[in-house]
Amino acid sequence: MLQKKLMLLGGLRYLLPVIEEAHNLGVYVITADYLPNNFAHRYSDEYCNVSIIDKDAVLAKARELKIDGILAHAVDPGVVSAAYVAEKMGLPFQCSYEAACILQDKSLFREFLTEHGFNTPKAKGYENIEDALNDVDYFNWPVIVKPVDSAGSKGVTKVEDKSKLREAIETAISSSYSRHFIIEDFLDKVGAQSSADIFTVDGKLVYATYSDQLFDPDAANPYTPAIEIWPSSMEQKFQDDLTAQLQRLFDLLHVKSGIYNVESRVCSNGKAYIMEVSPRGGGNRIAELQDMATGQNLIQNEIKKALGMPLDNITAPEYKGVWCNYILHSNKQGTLASLEFDQEFQSKYIRDVGLIVKNGDQIVPFTGANSSLGTLFLRFDTREELDSTLNRISDYIHINLR
Structure with a gap:
C-alpha cells in the first residue's frame, strides 16, 4: 500500500x-x-x-x-x-470552498448570520477608509474595528471616540491580507468569552465545548487572549443555545466532518452570540490541551478525516479536573534574561511547557498570539483553586528582562 x-x-x-x-x-x-x-x-x-x-x-x-x-x-x-x-x-474537508470563504471573511460571515436570523452585532465591511468614516452614525458606539481576514486579535481595536476611527482603520488594514476591514457594534459581554475547538461528523456536532477566555487588561492589546479555561463557567442554558445555533449554522452551510475553532459570548442583553467560526484547529495549542484534558484525540481524528480514514468514536467531552491554557507574555520590551517558575507551582500544576523563546531573544509587549513567549498547560482540582492561583500568578512566573 x-x-x-x-x-x-x-x-x-x-x-x-x-x-x-x-x-x-x-x-x-x-x-x-x-x-x-x-x-x-x-x-x-x-x-x-x-x-x-x-x-x-x-x-x-x-x-x-x-x-x-x-x-x-x-x-x-x-x-x-x-x-x-x-x-x-x-x-475530504470540513466544508465547501464557498462555505470556507464565508467563514473566513468576518464581513461575509456577519452578512450570512444577519441574513439567516442569528444573533449578531450590527456590522459593515469596507475596502475604503473614507466610506467608513462617512458611516460613523450608522453604528451604536463604541465599536470594534477588525481586519476581515486575520486571527489572533491582530489589528483589532475598540474605538470609543469617533475621532480615533481613522487610526483604528489604518491599524486593521495593516494586518489584513486583502486590506479590507469591518466595523461592528461593541457587544458588552457577561462573564468570559469562549474560544474552543469543536468537531463535526457527517455534519452533526458531536463534540461541543466552551471555555472561559480571559484577557490581560495591562497588555499592549487588551483584546488579545491571555488565559483559556476548561470547562467553561458559562450557564448551561447558554451553552445549549450556542450548540443549537452552531448546528443550525452547520446545516445551512452543509458541512461535513472535521474540527472548527469557535469564538462565542453571552452579552448583557441576555443573548448568546456566535462571534467567529473557522474550519481549522485553533491557535495557542487549544486542541492539544483539550486532548490532554479529555482523553480524546481531536488532532489525530482531524488527520484521519483529511486522509479519508475511519474516525474514532468522538463524543461530548468530559474534563478530568479544571484546565488552563496560560499564554506566557510580557507587557514590557527587552531582552529575555531568564524565565523561571516557582518550584511548588511547577510540580503541582504545570502539565506542559511550550516555550517559543529562549534566553537572549528580543521580547516585545503582548499585542497578539505572534508576540507571546509560549504556553503553559495547567491542571487544578477545582475552579476555586485555579482562580486563587491565577490571582497571584506573578508570584509563580518570573519573566526577567534586561
Whole structure:
C-alpha cells in the first residue's frame, strides 16, 4: 500500500503535534509556505515553497506532489486555500470552498448570520477608509474595528471616540491580507468569552465545548487572549443555545466532518452570540490541551478525516479536573534574561511547557498570539483553586528582562 501524503499549510510550531500524530499513523508529511526556515519544516518529511494564500499555486503543488489530504491546522491564512485544493482534488474537508470563504471573511460571515436570523452585532465591511468614516452614525458606539481576514486579535481595536476611527482603520488594514476591514457594534459581554475547538461528523456536532477566555487588561492589546479555561463557567442554558445555533449554522452551510475553532459570548442583553467560526484547529495549542484534558484525540481524528480514514468514536467531552491554557507574555520590551517558575507551582500544576523563546531573544509587549513567549498547560482540582492561583500568578512566573 502506498504511503498516504498529507500537506500542512504553514510552518509554525503549532503544527508539530500534527506532524507527530501523522507520523504515528505512518503518514508522509509535507509542510508548505514561503519561509523555508520556519520551525515545522525541520520535522516534516518534505518542504514545499509556496505562498499559502495563493490558492492556485498551492493547488498546482498539491497536484504535482499527489497529496491525499490537506490541512491548515491553527494557520488561519491557509484555510481558504486548503478548502479550495480539497474541493478541486476531491479530498475530504470540513466544508465547501464557498462555505470556507464565508467563514473566513468576518464581513461575509456577519452578512450570512444577519441574513439567516442569528444573533449578531450590527456590522459593515469596507475596502475604503473614507466610506467608513462617512458611516460613523450608522453604528451604536463604541465599536470594534477588525481586519476581515486575520486571527489572533491582530489589528483589532475598540474605538470609543469617533475621532480615533481613522487610526483604528489604518491599524486593521495593516494586518489584513486583502486590506479590507469591518466595523461592528461593541457587544458588552457577561462573564468570559469562549474560544474552543469543536468537531463535526457527517455534519452533526458531536463534540461541543466552551471555555472561559480571559484577557490581560495591562497588555499592549487588551483584546488579545491571555488565559483559556476548561470547562467553561458559562450557564448551561447558554451553552445549549450556542450548540443549537452552531448546528443550525452547520446545516445551512452543509458541512461535513472535521474540527472548527469557535469564538462565542453571552452579552448583557441576555443573548448568546456566535462571534467567529473557522474550519481549522485553533491557535495557542487549544486542541492539544483539550486532548490532554479529555482523553480524546481531536488532532489525530482531524488527520484521519483529511486522509479519508475511519474516525474514532468522538463524543461530548468530559474534563478530568479544571484546565488552563496560560499564554506566557510580557507587557514590557527587552531582552529575555531568564524565565523561571516557582518550584511548588511547577510540580503541582504545570502539565506542559511550550516555550517559543529562549534566553537572549528580543521580547516585545503582548499585542497578539505572534508576540507571546509560549504556553503553559495547567491542571487544578477545582475552579476555586485555579482562580486563587491565577490571582497571584506573578508570584509563580518570573519573566526577567534586561
